Amino acid sequence: MANSKHAHLRYNILDYCFRNKSYGFEELLRTLNEGISELYPGEEISERTLREDIKVFRDKENGFDAPLPEGQRTYTYSDANFTIAQRPLQKYEQYLVEAAQQLLSRFENHPKYNKLAEALIKFQDEEEQENDTKRILFYDHNEEYKGIKFLKPLYLAIKKKQVLQINFKGFKDQSSTVFEFHPHILKQYNRRWFVFGFNKTRDIKNWSIPLDERLVDFEILQDVDYIEYDTDWDTFFRTMVGVVRPKESKIERVVLRFHNGRENYFKTKPFQPDFEEFFEDDKQDQVWFETIINKELVQQLLSYGQDLEVLEPPSLRSQMREHSNLMQSFYSE
Structure with missing residues (x-):
């Protein structure tokens, strides 16, 4: 086994290089050391260590058995679909x-x-x-979710306070748009990730970008000053459901009445963590909380179907009535 210090980092960098470009040995060594120095400043590996790493990639029994041809002046996989992430764990x-x-x-x-x-x-x-072992865990995940590939690069961009040029194309857009973005935090909701930050091009704070196919790509803007605001993100998210915060939204008191005992389900898994219960005996099936009204809140309310009734505010109660009437028209004879 090659030098074990930061070996996994080296293997990941090499795997990326072999999949995306044909590298000469010197160029490969330089690229690898640049990647190492980002997390281990001042450190680098020798030519000998790189040669040992390449042996690990080619080794069929104790390595990755990678399709990395020998006897060539450049290094690249002969199978473009190969990645060491597909290989089982070594001992x-x-x-x-x-x-x-x-x-x-x-x-x-x-x-x-x-x-x-x-x-x-x-x-x-x-x-x-x-390894054909009986499955034990069955958990909820989104197998079609491709946006996870952006998570680590965006996480590092936030830590390093890097400014990004975002290329984004909405589902209904005819063409993509490009804007300057200063990433601040990452938020997961409904099995998807979102990055929040300052959209300088449109001069909008707390702008959210979904990490999915709408995010075409992004690149780091060099020599651009990073702008960060003092947003209290805990309060920001605790006063809303989901990730969409309409520009003119305000915090309102929401009162819900549950039917068929569904209040017990809500209390074990509330979509608004800061809910309060009523002390009155005739209101044990009701809860209230303060939040903004957005589409995600309405979607959560609708998920309870006939087991939930909105009592306050009147505007939200009216929205629910409209949704109910529209749904009823779908099933009318």
Whole structure:
């Protein structure tokens, strides 16, 4: 096995290089060291280490068995669809996953580590399925979601305070638009990711961009000053459902009445975490909270069907009535 320090980072960079371009050895070494220096400033590897890494890629028994032809002056996969992500975990990699789970077990009573432990279990379960092991976990995920490829680059852009040029094309747009964007935070909602930031071209704070096929691509703008606002993102999201915040929206009190015992379901999985219950005996089937009115809120309300009634505000109650009437017209004889 090659030099183990930042080996996984090197393998990921090399995998990307082999899939996307034909590199000469010196160019490959330079590109690899540039990638390493971003996370490990001042560090680089030698020609010997790179040659050992290439051997790992070609090794059929203890490596990745990559389609990397020998005897050529440049390095590129002969199969453009190959990636080391398709390969099962190697023995030492499986050991690292198990070691990480053992380490996390020390913090099993601390909620801070619950999500990471869950992610490791999901990853291990999917790996074992490739070895014909019986599936244990069945969890909710979006297999068609392609936007996840943007998550890490955008995360790094936010950490490094980089300004981006976004190329975006809406579902109904005839052509794409390009604008300057200063990314601030990433938010997940309904199994999709969104990036929020400052759209300088349109001079709009807290602009959201979905990480899906509408985000065509983006590039980093060099020598452009990064602009960051003091938005309280916790408050921003706790006063709304979803990710769309209409420009002229205001926070309003919403009162809901549930039927058929559905208030118990809502209380175990509320779409608005800051809900309050009423103390009156005749209102035990009701809750209230303060939020803005947007499409995501209406969609959540509609998901309860006949088991939910909006009591306040009148404008939202009217919206629900309109939706109900329209739906009824779909099924009229």
